[in-house]
Amino acid sequence: MESIFTAGFNHMLLALFRIFFIILIAGILVRKNIIQKTQIDALSQVTVLVLLPALVFGNTLQYFEPQQLRYWWILPILGVVLSLLGLILAYLVFLPQPLKHKNLLAIAAMQNAGYLVLPIGQVVYPSQFKTFSLLTFLFILGYNPVLWTLGKYLVTTTDHRSSKIEWKKIITPPAAANLISLGLVLLGWQHLFPAPVIDSIHFLGEAAVPIATFVLGATLGSIIFKEMASIQDILKVLSVKYFLLPLVVIAFLWFFKIGESTPLLADFLVIQAAAAPATGLIIQVRAYGGEQQKVASIMFVSYLICLIALPFWIAIWHTLEAFAGSI
Numbered sequence: 001m002e003s004i005f006t007a008g009f010n011h012m013l014l015a016l017f018r019i020f021f022i023i024l025i026a027g028i029l030v031r032k033n034i035i036q037k038t039q040i041d042a043l044s045q046v047t048v049l050v051l052l053p054a055l056v057f058g059n060t061l062q063y064f065e066p067q068q069l070r071y072w073w074i075l076p077i078l079g080v081v082l083s084l085l086g087l088i089l090a091y092l093v094f095l096p097q098p099l100k101h102k103n104l105l106a107i108a109a110m111q112n113a114g115y116l117v118l119p120i121g122q123v124v125y126p127s128q129f130k131t132f133s134l135l136t137f138l139f140i141l142g143y144n145p146v147l148w149t150l151g152k153y154l155v156t157t158t159d160h161r162s163s164k165i166e167w168k169k170i171i172t173p174p175a176a177a178n179l180i181s182l183g184l185v186l187l188g189w190q191h192l193f194p195a196p197v198i199d200s201i202h203f204l205g206e207a208a209v210p211i212a213t214f215v216l217g218a219t220l221g222s223i224i225f226k227e228m229a230s231i232q233d234i235l236k237v238l239s240v241k242y243f244l245l246p247l248v249v250i251a252f253l254w255f256f257k258i259g260e261s262t263p264l265l266a267d268f269l270v271i272q273a274a275a276a277p278a279t280g281l282i283i284q285v286r287a288y289g290g291e292q293q294k295v296a297s298i299m300f301v302s303y304l305i306c307l308i309a310l311p312f313w314i315a316i317w318h319t320l321e322a323f324a325g326s327i
Contacts, residue, residue, distance in 0.1 A: 008315035013121040027221025053177035055205030058183035079142030106154035108240035111275040242309035249273035
């Protein structure tokens with residue numbers, strides 16, 4: 001009989017292999033110049049400007065019921081808290097001179113909260129994906145400003161241009177769709193939209209996850225690095241991202257028995273804690289300056305390790321839940 005740990009590990013590993021296969025194909029197509037960077041940029045714009053807002057708007061108006069998802073307001077707060085927790089842990093790991101490794105603090109703390117997590121939810125939790133996607137976008141509502149302000153400051157150079165806050169990068173179309181649709185539901189105005197309109201928006205939004213996965217792979221595939229970061233730096237980043245942060249989050253979930261009352265939320269937080277670094281970080285380095293080779297090499301290694309680390313932690317969590325249920 002398959003153990004709970006093995007079942008959880010294999011299930012998540014299979015899901016990640018499906019996702020990473022798409023990422024691999026996209027990366028190869030970009031590396032071979034079959035798909036050009038301009039095409040990926042255009043596809044990324046369509047994803048951000050149209051598909052993700054449609055997914056957010058359609059799912060929120062159709063499936064978000066505040067009375068049933070009573071803890072919804074906690075998600076944006078958790079998006080901020082998890083990032084700050086990662087930064088604190090990274091700061092401690094990089095002592096005695098953590099400020100000399102600002103870009104590494106960002107890589108260790110800022111996870112791919114959307115483009116990687118959403119496909120995982122669609123594969124692993126198909127019957128609960130509507131709720132899972134709501135959790136994701138509510139979480140990102142708090143997380144995104146941290147990524148594009150503090151994360152951008154840490155990962156890029158510290159001259160005047162790099163420290164300037166660009167609000168258009170924070171208030172993205174998905175974030176705007178999230179705020180608008182959330183407000184409509186809380187005011188009870190979602191019924192003003194005819195069902196065919198909502199169905200059309202939802203239909204369009206269904207394309208967001210597979211295309212976003214392809215864009216993620218293309219972004220990683222277009223990374224150019226000539227030399228790797230030092231082994232010491234890589235190990236420190238990995239120790240935070242794939243050991244300390246998931247461990248602390250699981251300890252919190254276990255202590256407060258979150259899995260007993262809201263199992264999907266608990267799984268979601270474990271996935272967020274053990275997710276690979278945000279691809280937005282490498283985009284920020286390209287746009288605003290920084291140690292591109294160093295950041296790119298650590299990102300590359302981190303995504304490879306994620307294939308094992310994320311299934312490991314979700315399996316650990318499910319094993320602990322089963323143990324708690326048996327005593």
